Amino acid sequence: MLPLDLSAKICFIQINLSQFKLARLMMDYSQLAALAAIHRRGSFDLAAVALSVTPSAISQRLKALEERMGALLIRRGQPCAATDHGLRLIRHFEEVMLLESTLAADLPEGPAPTTIRIAVNADSLAIWVLPALAATAGVLFDLVIDDQDHSQYLLRSGEVSAAITSHPGPLQGCDTIALGALRYRATASPAYIARWMPDGATRAALARAPALTFSDKDRLQRDWIAAHLAGDPGAASARFTFPTHRIASSQGFVEAALLGLGWGMNPEPLIATHLAQGRLAELAPDTPLDVPLYWQFTRLTATALAPLTRAIITASAKHLL
Secondary structure, X not given: OOOHHHHHHHHHHHHHHHHHHHHHHOOOHHHHHHHHHHHHHOOHHHHHHHHOOOHHHHHHHHHHHHHHHOOOOEEOOOOOEXXXXXXXXXXXXXXXXXXXXXXXXXXXXXXXXEEEEEEEOHHHHHHHHHHHHHOOOOEEEEEEEOOOOOHHHHHHHOOOOEEEEOOOOOOOOEEEEEEEEEXXXXXXXXXXXXXXXXXXXXXHHHHHOOEEEOOOOOOHHHHHHXXXXXXXXXXXXXXXXXXXEEOOXXXXXXXXXXXXXXXXXXXXXXXXXXXXXXXXXXXXXXXOEEEEEEEEEEHHHHHHHHHHHHHHHHHHHOOOO
């Protein structure tokens, strides 16, 4: 059995260790706000403007936070970007801000506008997402435009709180709601088809006819070719290449197709009228490509995101299959 004085000393040390750990866990949210602003804006100067403080104050807050955490949180550069440790802290900060907004809604003065950062594919934004955002009051949106095949990675890394993605999950710590499928059709102007594909969308024609691609992440054209030429292993393989323009705009895709610049996978809601009036035609009749979409969000912020989630479900039901 330990002497009384030694037992008291051990108890005192344990209490102080517990208080030290608690102090370590209690975050300085002005420092976290600086960290998030640097990463989101890409520089110390722009972060200072966003938070209405001096660049020196931003630098001091970040330095203090990095010293406290014992880790590098921001990679200095053009632009500045958070490390993995920094992203985790940013995610924590933004989740807390969302939770506080839910609490503030019950207070007499009401909540201050809360910023929600979400990943959205360009076609959904062009067709049905904006009405959902407009129907969600008291929120500021920070939209990250990315391909639906890649937006889940932004959610996993903590870059966003929610995402419209083509991956059903499951993703740890997140909930998933199936929204439906966005239908795409391989289309071009009749004059383009007459010039480049007089014998139809054959492998030889597709190998030389200019296509339209949103970005290097865009696989819709390749997926359609693989499905259309499923009996041709050479065409369906990753080695099959085709010339393409890169146009990072949903409306630009449609306009380029109408002008005969190339063929592209255009979402049906954007081109239904053009198809009906003969300004656009399918490369191969009745060969749509349906892309399932899901709404994924962090489980911790589900309550705070509930109004937006309801609006997303309502808006998507009007345009998705």
